[in-house]
Amino acid sequence: MNQVQTWRETAAAPVAAPAPPSDTMRRLQIGIAGLLAVLLLVGLAGLIGDRARENAAKDAATAIEVKMPGPQPKPASAPLEELGVQPVSKDENEDMSVKVPQPTPTVPDLEPDPELQRARQSKGQ
Numbered sequence: 001m002n003q004v005q006t007w008r009e010t011a012a013a014p015v016a017a018p019a020p021p022s023d024t025m026r027r028l029q030i031g032i033a034g035l036l037a038v039l040l041l042v043g044l045a046g047l048i049g050d051r052a053r054e055n056a057a058k059d060a061a062t063a064i065e066v067k068m069p070g071p072q073p074k075p076a077s078a079p080l081e082e083l084g085v086q087p088v089s090k091d092e093n094e095d096m097s098v099k100v101p102q103p104t105p106t107v108p109d110l111e112p113d114p115e116l117q118r119a120r121q122s123k124g125q
Contacts, residue, residue: 080086
């Protein structure tokens with residue numbers, strides 16, 4: 001029976017008293033103020049983003065209009081002619097059947113090491 005009484009005593013333990021109304025109102029005020037602060041920050045971030053996009057669009061429009069001083073270069077109508085090269089048709093290309101072999105330049109650092117080749121040959125024997 002002692003156990004039952006102990007259980008009843010613990011079940012009947014005093015429950016924490018509800019918070020006074022002033023404390024509840026204070027918590028509510030803090031929560032609403034926090035929500036308003038977050039909304040204000042999000043709104044300001046949106047305004048800053050819009051202004052940045054507008055400024056970027058204006059800068060892009062003014063960058064296109066900027067012209068360098070001095071004579072303006074003419075648009076290239078035939079880039080091969082500017083380089084001094086004339087295109088050749090297939091018929092003209094067949095006439096030129098002689099091809100001159102070009103010597104391949106060798107770099108001494110990239111040539112195989114003769115001693116390494118000898119060492120490989122000696123291991124293979």
